[in-house]
Amino acid sequence: MSLTPNTFLRSLFARAVEVADPMQSLAAALPPKPAGGVLVVGAGKASARMAEAVEAEWGPCEGLVITRYGYARPCQGIEIVEAAHPVPDAAGEAATKRLLALLATAGEGDFVLALISGGGSALLTAPAGGITLAEKQALTQALLASGAPIGEINGIRKQISAVKGGKLAAAAYPARMLALMISDVPGDDPGDIASGPTVGHSGDAGRALEALQTWNVTPAASIAEYLLRGGDTVTPDDPRLSRTENVIYAAPSQSLAAAADLAKAQGYTVEMLGDSIEGEARDIAAAHAALACKAAPGTLILSGGELTVTRRGDGIGGPNAEYALALALALNGADNIHAIACDTDGVDGAAEVAGAVIDPDTLAKAAAKGIDPSDALDRNDAHSFFAAIGDQVIPGPTLTNVNDFRAILVT
Known part of the structure; x- marks a missing residue:
């Protein structure tokens, strides 16, 4: 193989993201534009x-879409509004009110x-x-810090929201609705994606x-x-x-398969651990x-979730950087093992970093800079650790999201 292990692992991540790019994948799931x-x-x-991607096929459309700050795209007719993630903000709340008002204009035809x-x-x-935005923000922050799996968090979110858990579709009734989804959840349950609106x-x-x-x-x-x-x-x-x-047209399994x-x-033998792994990052590592x-x-071990x-x-x-740091500690400089762990949306936790790569020299590079990896893990400071040794993966907004991508390469 002409590529270095580090470069090869990064190319696998890039391929996983490319397969899930809506401009490459959405058209096949899109019906002809309806009349009316x-x-x-x-x-x-x-x-x-x-x-x-929709307007590339259908031309200009009326509508409103809410995305994360920095993830906007030029559209011909659809209005794009940016708001905060993972903790909601006033911009998201205002945009959601406008989106619901727009749906209220839709009729049976x-x-x-x-x-x-x-x-x-x-978003x-x-x-x-009567719950306030500030109260919801505080709850979101507490849930994200609790270690609760995403399914538990989303179940709570659905109960305190006027739009999640089927309520967006209920607001559109009696219009006909097609929901096209990209899955970022273990098990690909459409009710868990974005808390199932x-x-x-x-x-x-x-x-x-x-x-x-x-x-x-x-x-x-x-x-x-x-x-x-x-x-x-809404049952x-x-x-x-x-x-x-509801149609899921892109999922983590497709990206792992492409990698x-x-x-x-x-020439590598691939061991697939699955696309639905959940658990504490350091324990899985x-x-x-x-x-x-x-x-x-000659083995590549792939996993998602x-x-x-x-x-x-x-x-x-974030979960991916913490996994990578815990993996490096557990491997303790094993001389033939390299790995990458990244979130396919380009954001691991709340940082503008997808994740990190490790290699047999990870701990030695940290020691040369006087950094204690165990202390960094104890303080949940994995992003700072990998920034200091130059092994972060920072692709910028990937404009897609099929969850975690992890690959371990045994050379």
Whole structure:
């Protein structure tokens, strides 16, 4: 192989992102433009790129899409609004109100195309039951720091939102709706993508309260009281969802498969661990290090999913960088193992960094700079660690989101 291991791993990540680019993948799932009134709405880190891809096929459309700051794309007719992620802000709340007002104009003969991708949970912001934006922001921050898996977090979000858990589709009724989705969740459940704004919810307020207790998160009094009153649930059999179709057209498995094909073409044997791995980043890293140490030379170990970090310190990090740091510590300089761990949306945690690469010299490079990797891990400071040794992966906005990408190369 002519490429260095580091460069090769970065090329695998780039390939995984390329396959999920809406400009490469959305057209095949898009029907001909319907006659009559058409509205395009959406939210997520990939939603502006999805809107751009729609207009490349359909021409100018009326609509409103909310994406993360820095992720806007030029569109011919669809308005793109940027807002905050992962903690919602006033811009997202105002844009969501406008989006709901736009849907209120749709009638039975109209068609609504909803473009949904990961990140939509924060970007679609409409607190229910008198809950304030500040209270929702505080809850979001606490949940993200708790180590709770994304499914638990989204179940709570659905209960306190006026737009998640099928409520966006209910607001569009009686118009016909097609929701095109890019999955960023383990298991590819459409109800979990962006907290399922177009998918009915089978959970309830009591389950949300139990989850808050499980993860030691104390909500504001208004949130607890709202949940105790029963919240507001749009169930899967709600008649208002009868005219909505949900289609996942891009998923993590496709990106992992594309990376696997690239590796096989270079003569590597690929061991696929799956696209739905969840758990504490440092624990999964330790398990993967053990697998790598037993693997034969010429093996590439691929995995995806969504890892979590329980905040223990005050550092700057994210699940992928923390995984990479914990992996480097567990491997302890093994001389033939290299790895990459990145979020395909280009943002690991809240930092504008996708993740990091490690190699047999990672710990030695840190020692040469007087950096203690164990201390960095204890303080959840993985981004600072990799910035100091020059091994961050910073692609900028990728305009898509199919969750974590991890590859371990045994040379």
